[in-house]
Amino acid sequence: MRRIPLARLILGAALGGLLAASSARAADDTKLPKVEWSFSGPFGTYDLASAQRGFLIYQQVCSNCHSMNQLYYRNLEGIGLSEEQIKAIAASVQVPGGVDDNGQPIQRPGRPADHFRAPFPNDQAARAANGGALPPDQSVLELAREGGADYLYALMVGYSDPPADMKMQPGMMYNRFFPGHQIAMPQPLQDGSVQYTDGTKPTLEQEAKDVVTFLAWAAEPEMVERKQMGVKIILFLLLLTGLTYAVKRKLWSDVH
Amino acid sequence: MVGLHKSEFKNPLVRWIDTRLPVFTMMQNEYGSFPTPRNFNYFWNFGALAMVAMMIMIITGIFLAMNYVPNTALAFDSVERIMRDVNYGWLIRYVHMNGASMFFVVVYIHIFRGLYYGSYKTPRELLWMLGVVILLLMMMTAFMGYVLPWGQMSYWGATVITNLFSAFPIVGKSIVTWLWGGFSVDNPTLNRFFSLHYLLPFVIVAVVFLHVAALHITGSNNPLGIEPKGPQDTLPFHPYYTVKDSVGICVFLIVYAALVFFAPNFLGNPDNYIPANPMVTPAEIVPEWYLLPYYAILRSVPNKLGGVLMMFGSILVLFVLPWLDTSPVRSARFRPIFRQLVLLLVIDVIVLGDVGAHRPEGWWVVVGRLATTYYFLFFLVLLPVVGKLERPLKLPDSISKPVLGGGGPLPGGAPAKPMEKA
The missing domain is CATH 1.20.810.10 (Cytochrome Bc1 Complex; Chain C)
Known part of the structure; x- marks a missing residue:
């Protein structure tokens, strides 16, 4: 019928508009490298070994400057750490423990129920220690950047010397994927920045992949459960739609 | 009028309630037997x-x-x-x-x-x-x-x-x-x-x-x-x-x-x-996607107050729509010119949404202004004028005629809804 091409045109325009709108803000002159993520796609799950290696990097590198305020040590069960491991990790840091009998603030070893310890007591202290720049909280960083995991990975591997004609602000590093290309964070990861205990070779690319897997898990710890539930619900709805449509056909059969 | 409602329900509890507060009768009339055109x-x-x-x-x-x-x-x-x-x-x-x-x-x-x-x-x-x-x-x-x-x-x-x-x-x-x-x-x-x-x-x-x-x-x-x-x-x-x-x-x-x-x-x-x-x-x-078209209209006007008025106007114009459209024929199926214009309006609003998601620079400004112009042109000029000039197609005598008539090609293909015939 004549209506179909028009309907298709409208649908096409609608989808085109939607896609254009969603990619509108991603327009930068540097295209993000495509990485194969364990957690992409409707059946994706987190590669827990990779996330654990990523946590090691977070512990040894990121957490020197970046907070992760939304996470508790107990959450680490989600990347497959055991209760004992979590207790040991929490106990390895000192956290504020209220006040003693004289009203003086005290520190105590962390417990699984504690938030990840922040490296700085407040934003001002963080800025003062980082040349005026504030290292962003990493809890939902993966959701808070256009490009998500791909962008964070690109940022880790995007450091280089600035082009000859580029004038750098004092204390700034060149990173071709950072908006404006001048970033206050020095290159955090190099080949061999950490020693992996599982025999994985700590290349820059491997480290970047691992830490981003960890950050993606931290931002959406519910993702695996969500996708698994989604598959079941969609299958159920497809069945229900089929049944409903069959009932509808039967009921309407005497009308036409 | 004061007095108990005469309920037609048999179930004693339903009947007891319905005679005092005829919600069951209301539901039956409005969602049960409610006569609805057969050709939706x-x-x-x-x-x-x-x-x-x-x-x-x-x-x-x-x-x-x-x-x-x-x-x-x-x-x-x-x-x-x-x-x-x-x-x-x-x-x-x-x-x-x-x-x-x-x-x-x-x-x-x-x-x-x-x-x-x-x-x-x-x-x-x-x-x-x-x-x-x-x-x-x-x-x-x-x-x-x-x-x-x-x-x-x-x-x-x-x-x-x-x-x-x-x-x-x-x-x-x-x-x-x-x-x-x-x-x-x-x-x-x-x-x-x-x-x-x-x-x-x-x-x-x-x-x-x-x-x-x-x-x-x-x-x-x-x-x-x-x-x-x-x-x-x-x-x-x-x-x-x-x-x-x-x-x-x-x-x-x-x-x-x-x-x-x-x-x-x-x-x-x-x-x-x-x-x-x-x-x-x-x-x-940028606002959420569903507000982008209005945002585009707002930014298409080089004057702040003008932009705000146009943005509110884009919704307010809908209030007077029934009086802007001068055609007595309702369905676009029988209005060949209106049909093209209203489909163009759909594309226009999608384009406005796209414009709203982009910085108002270069071509986006031009596109935004053209799309804004068409939006208001459609409601304020085209609708009143087209309603007077357009020659609508012949309307069917009744709903059941084209629906039950079967066979031959009918305007707009009312009976040929593939999802119901398949």
Whole structure:
């Protein structure tokens, strides 16, 4: 019928508009490298070994400057750490423990129920220690950047010397994927920045992949459960739609 | 008239209630035997879908409000706590968040249906106007809801939108201060937005009730745009349209679930996962997708007050639509010129949405202005003029004639709905 091409045109325009709108803000002159993520796609799950290696990097590198305020040590069960491991990790840091009998603030070893310890007591202290720049909280960083995991990975591997004609602000590093290309964070990861205990070779690319897997898990710890539930619900709805449509056909059969 | 209602229900308990408060009779009359044109296509699902979307929003919203803290220092963290520590909090929030988008998709298609098939024409003017009131309330509710997580786009969106009122001469600044409850977007603003975000949905429910009540006075329009002439033209609402709406609801839920479970942040803005910071302005401040066309109209006018007036005008013009359209023929099927123009309007609004998502630079400005011009041209000039000049096709004698006639080609293909014949 004549209506179909028009309907298709409208649908096409609608989808085109939607896609254009969603990619509108991603327009930068540097295209993000495509990485194969364990957690992409409707059946994706987190590669827990990779996330654990990523946590090691977070512990040894990121957490020197970046907070992760939304996470508790107990959450680490989600990347497959055991209760004992979590207790040991929490106990390895000192956290504020209220006040003693004289009203003086005290520190105590962390417990699984504690938030990840922040490296700085407040934003001002963080800025003062980082040349005026504030290292962003990493809890939902993966959701808070256009490009998500791909962008964070690109940022880790995007450091280089600035082009000859580029004038750098004092204390700034060149990173071709950072908006404006001048970033206050020095290159955090190099080949061999950490020693992996599982025999994985700590290349820059491997480290970047691992830490981003960890950050993606931290931002959406519910993702695996969500996708698994989604598959079941969609299958159920497809069945229900089929049944409903069959009932509808039967009921309407005497009308036409 | 005082006196007990004469109930036709047999069940003693139902009968006892129904004689004193005839809600069962009402439901039977309005949703059971209610005579409904027999020739609806699937576009007539979208009213029911909007009702479902509204109920989902209210139910999820109530549970979110139990865990949300409307305080600038705690709001962002409380939302993250819902996502991480509240049992199935992530599900409730993602359903609510994407529900706003689904509600608008459905309502926009519902509005298109009304436009295309002339559902706004006499005697359904008031029904249409109530619908526009619902749209306005929805936009306000959605805007205030978007402020609640207190992310960067929440804060800056609130700042930009409330500042629009400062464009009005003399009283503008006072209005803005009054809206804010202070001298900038801050805790009092968040508190009142939360309060209103909880209130307005129930106002929407009330207006929806009026909308449906008015619908049940005039009866539904239909794809042919001619009134039913007798029982051969109608079907009882139940079971024919309850089951047909159910099919639509299932398909709606599939799309909805795909978004919620597999791409819950696809329609969101990453900046809203950064806590609000009054000292840092995001590179670009953009509203949610469903408000982009109005945003494009706002930015297409080089004068601030002019832009604000045009933006409000783009909605207000819908109130007088029944009197702008001078054609007595409702359905676009029988109006060849109007049909092309109204489909062009759909493309125009999508283009406006695209423009709204881009910086107003270079070609986007030109496209935005052209699209804005067509939007107003359509309503204010083309509709009145085309209604007078156009020669509509011959209308069928009745609904049942083309439906039951079978065989030969009919205007617009009313009987050849593939989904019903397949």
